[in-house]
Amino acid sequence: xxxxxxxxxxxxxxxxxxxxxxxxxxxxxxxxxxxxxxxxxxxxxxxxxxxxxxxxxxxxxxxxxxxxxxxxxxxxxxxxxxxxxxxxxxxxxxxxxxxxxxxxxxxxxxxx
Amino acid sequence: xxxxxxxxxxxxxxxxxxxxxxxxxxxxxxxxxxxxxxxxxxxxxxxxxxxxxxxxxxxxxxxxxxxxxxxxxxxxxxxxxxxxxxxxxxxxxxxxxxxxxxxxxxxxxxx
Numbered sequence: 001x002x003x004x005x006x007x008x009x010x011x012x013x014x015x016x017x018x019x020x021x022x023x024x025x026x027x028x029x030x031x032x033x034x035x036x037x038x039x040x041x042x043x044x045x046x047x048x049x050x051x052x053x054x055x056x057x058x059x060x061x062x063x064x065x066x067x068x069x070x071x072x073x074x075x076x077x078x079x080x081x082x083x084x085x086x087x088x089x090x091x092x093x094x095x096x097x098x099x100x101x102x103x104x105x106x107x108x109x110x111x112x
Numbered sequence: 113x114x115x116x117x118x119x120x121x122x123x124x125x126x127x128x129x130x131x132x133x134x135x136x137x138x139x140x141x142x143x144x145x146x147x148x149x150x151x152x153x154x155x156x157x158x159x160x161x162x163x164x165x166x167x168x169x170x171x172x173x174x175x176x177x178x179x180x181x182x183x184x185x186x187x188x189x190x191x192x193x194x195x196x197x198x199x200x201x202x203x204x205x206x207x208x209x210x211x212x213x214x215x216x217x218x219x220x221x222x223x
Contacts, residue, residue: 035213042116043156043199043213090155098144098203101211103155 006104021076023091116214135200144203
């Protein structure tokens with residue numbers, strides 16, 4: 001059983017669709033993150049939430065909208081995405097911000 | 113200038129050999145350093161933290177050189193199961209909450 005669970009694992013969507021990625025952590029951590037992993041690029045930090053408050057938005061386009069209703073759940077709402085947004089989206093959590101990250105298995109997104 | 117730089121490889125190494133790779137970072141205020149391992153189509157997992165005094169965990173040794181701003185990872189007696197991508201990770205420093213990842217070094221252990 002993984003400590004960080006992401007759904008869906010795979011998602012294909014058109015540019016006009018609206019979808020959401022979900023992340024849940026069962027580790028009692030205070031911080032949660034969204035990272036983007038594209039081919040041939042390093043993991044890119046997108047958003048950081050610490051005690052449900054967004055502490056970092058790494059210049060992410062507004063077509064990505066995060067939501068953190070509590071310390072255990074994190075969502076990434078997607079709308080009017082572009083094909084270049086196709087990537088693996090990884091959720092992670094840590095006990096404190098900047099500490100060891102525990103990743104989910106990722107949601108592989110394809111935008112047509 | 114890239115924040116965290118690694119040689120992407122691949123490093124093709126025979127089983128049982130010793131392999132080492134480095135990573136350089138640009139932010140001199142960085143305080144925390146890690147090596148993560150990522151298997152093909154899997155999520156990254158912490159391999160080891162890197163301490164100022166250097167640290168060893170079994171066949172793995174990590175070193176930090178603050179003056180030259182690089183960290184290293186040494187793997188001795190390499191196993192087939194060591195084949196993976198090794199990600200160098202640095203805390204941004206200056207109050208930034210997220211960790212900054214390198215592109216990773218791809219290691220292939222050959223029988």
